[in-house]
Amino acid sequence: MNNNNSENHCRILHKKNQYEVLGNIEKDTTTGWMTALIRVKDPDGKFFLPQSVTRSRLIQRGIGVLTFLYDYDAGLQDDDLKIIKNNILSMFLKPSDIVEQAEKSSEREVVERLKEYIQIRNNEGTVVDKEITISPDVFIKDEIGYIKTTVFENFISENKDMGWKRLEVLKMLKREGLLITDKDKVYQKKMKHNGRGKDYYAVKLSEEAENE
Numbered sequence: 001m002n003n004n005n006s007e008n009h010c011r012i013l014h015k016k017n018q019y020e021v022l023g024n025i026e027k028d029t030t031t032g033w034m035t036a037l038i039r040v041k042d043p044d045g046k047f048f049l050p051q052s053v054t055r056s057r058l059i060q061r062g063i064g065v066l067t068f069l070y071d072y073d074a075g076l077q078d079d080d081l082k083i084i085k086n087n088i089l090s091m092f093l094k095p096s097d098i099v100e101q102a103e104k105s106s107e108r109e110v111v112e113r114l115k116e117y118i119q120i121r122n123n124e125g126t127v128v129d130k131e132i133t134i135s136p137d138v139f140i141k142d143e144i145g146y147i148k149t150t151v152f153e154n155f156i157s158e159n160k161d162m163g164w165k166r167l168e169v170l171k172m173l174k175r176e177g178l179l180i181t182d183k184d185k186v187y188q189k190k191m192k193h194n195g196r197g198k199d200y201y202a203v204k205l206s207e208e209a210e211n212e
Contacts, residue, residue, distance in 0.1 A: 010039075013087040018043035019074035021084055025091050036088050037106070040072050048072070049108045049176060055092045058085060104163035107172055113162065114169070115205055117155050118145035144180060146200040149188055170201065178204045 014021040020041040027034045036058075039050035057065045063081035070076060105113075121138040122145075137151045147155070156166045164172075170187045173179040180202035182189050189202040 011087075011091065013038070014076075014080055014084045016074050016076060016080060019072060021069065021074075021076075023088055023091060034092060036091060038066070038069075038084075038088070040069065040074070042072070046177060047175070049111065050106065051108070052106055053088065055089065058088060105161075107176070110162055110164055110169060110172065111176075111178065113159055114155060114173075114203060115145065117158075118147055118203065118205065121147075140205065143204070143206040145203045145205050146189075146191055147203070149199045149201060152201055173201075173203060180204065 010022045010024045012020055013023050021038065022041060023036050023038045025034055025036050034055065036053045036055070037050040038053055040048045042048070051068055053065050063078060063085050066081045066084060069081060069084070118138055118140065122140050123136050123138070138145070138147045140146070153166060156164070156169065170179065174181070174187065179187060180189055181187055187201060188199045190197045191200050191202075192198075
């Protein structure tokens, strides 16, 4: 979710095979636009990134907008999606299920922007001095993107329109299992280049890396 308030308003829409489909309604205080954020919780308690669904699309396309739920191992069928659809529509009608917030990008958009930022800037800041490579600001290794902690603020500054602060992004990445850290660190991972250790944020870039 985008903030703790929305997490607290999260509602169970359906359960099957120890999986839970949860959702809540967020209302942009600037535009008045309402969106349902739907996410899945697996039997191990892991939350997957939410998908946004609007009331108009749900009415026009029915369960067609919920077919992404088939990608999970919950064994959901059309009848399950119909139940979920009806529960989402009922949420739009209940003010208690609506969380008002300032305009803010979804978690999925933040993650995609960060991945793109890392991929575009791969090996940026690399300096070769007498054939010795000095730690790059950003690099990719084994489907994991590394961005120096001192450089991460640049990503936040260049994407102010997302409405996210640095610590909010880090907390979200860690909560979603996308951040690899050292055992004694909350968010950082130290990487060495030619014996020189630097602090990075290590972000999983692929599903393969995410499943490791």
